[in-house]
Amino acid sequence: MHERVLLIMNPCSGQKRAKRYLADILELFRAYDFVTTVMMTKARGDAVDIIREHGKDAHRIVCIGGDGTFNETVRGVLEAGLTVPIGYIPAGSTNDFANSLKLPKNIMDAARRVCDGTPQPVDVGKFGDRYFTYVASFGAFTKASYSTPQNVKNALGHLAYILEGIKDIPSIRPLAVRFETPHGVVEGKYIFGAVSNSTSVGGVLTLSPEVVDMNDGMFELLLIKSPANAIELNEIVLALTRQKYDCSAITFLAASNIEITASPDMDWTLDGERMPGSNHFHVENLKSAIRLIM
Numbered sequence: 001m002h003e004r005v006l007l008i009m010n011p012c013s014g015q016k017r018a019k020r021y022l023a024d025i026l027e028l029f030r031a032y033d034f035v036t037t038v039m040m041t042k043a044r045g046d047a048v049d050i051i052r053e054h055g056k057d058a059h060r061i062v063c064i065g066g067d068g069t070f071n072e073t074v075r076g077v078l079e080a081g082l083t084v085p086i087g088y089i090p091a092g093s094t095n096d097f098a099n100s101l102k103l104p105k106n107i108m109d110a111a112r113r114v115c116d117g118t119p120q121p122v123d124v125g126k127f128g129d130r131y132f133t134y135v136a137s138f139g140a141f142t143k144a145s146y147s148t149p150q151n152v153k154n155a156l157g158h159l160a161y162i163l164e165g166i167k168d169i170p171s172i173r174p175l176a177v178r179f180e181t182p183h184g185v186v187e188g189k190y191i192f193g194a195v196s197n198s199t200s201v202g203g204v205l206t207l208s209p210e211v212v213d214m215n216d217g218m219f220e221l222l223l224i225k226s227p228a229n230a231i232e233l234n235e236i237v238l239a240l241t242r243q244k245y246d247c248s249a250i251t252f253l254a255a256s257n258i259e260i261t262a263s264p265d266m267d268w269t270l271d272g273e274r275m276p277g278s279n280h281f282h283v284e285n286l287k288s289a290i291r292l293i294m
């Protein structure tokens with residue numbers, strides 16, 4: 001029996017290069033005896049609607065786009081109650097999640113991986129009533145991911161995030177946040193914070209793969225306090241560069257669920273998309289929530 005594939009493409013991701021490979025991808029899928037239905041997204045949330053309508057008939061669901069498209073694909077699969085394997089062909093500007101998974105950067109190599117790879121369980125985060133696949137963050141650099149115009153992302157790629165983030169630095173102020181974890185309470189004023197399941201955060205910060213397991217039922221919580229002087233700033237930069245988080249201004253720990261208390265005026269970023277603030281968020285790790293072809 002031919003395997004039915006639902007292929008969801010974001011034609012605007014990255015430098016729009018994925019569209020140039022569509023015919024080659026379909027020919028590759030045909031060689032594997034896949035019967036492929038292609039659906040293009042036109043607006044935010046389209047991937048969720050597509051899966052809700054067509055996902056139940058597919059043997060595997062494949063998305064081509066950036067981390068935002070992948071986030072929508074995962075959300076669609078979970079909300080539809082499907083257990084179908086998910087394939088990801090990264091074609092965005094930064095591809096944090098794909099980098100963490102060591103997925104091929106070449107589009108056709110990634111497409112072949114989708115065809116002959118093995119579905120493996122991967123954790124998914126739930127932040128309030130929304131899902132995230134690799135990071136929920138606040139503070140420095142986080143706004144850049146959703147405020148940078150798509151045409152700038154297409155032209156500059158990863159550099160666009162860094163340039164946009166640097167513009168934020170003069171206006172960064174410490175934000176008061178409280179985190180309740182199964183291991184105790186952490187609270188203070190921070191210029192950056194991330195609840196992540198990834199080795200790459202916003203294309204700017206990287207976590208050691210030795211401490212990140214994407215299917216262990218745990219998040220990594222990274223918090224950075226405002227440096228009091230140039231010496232402390234240098235210590236923070238050195239600690240992050242060396243991926244040794246023993247700096248007094250950095251908190252780094254693992255937790256399966258977190259209760260967050262913060263100002264409702266403080267926005268968050270979930271997988272590169274804006275999340276409006278709230279007084280309280282419950283964050284939960286959904287262990288092995290999806291099966292990703294790797």
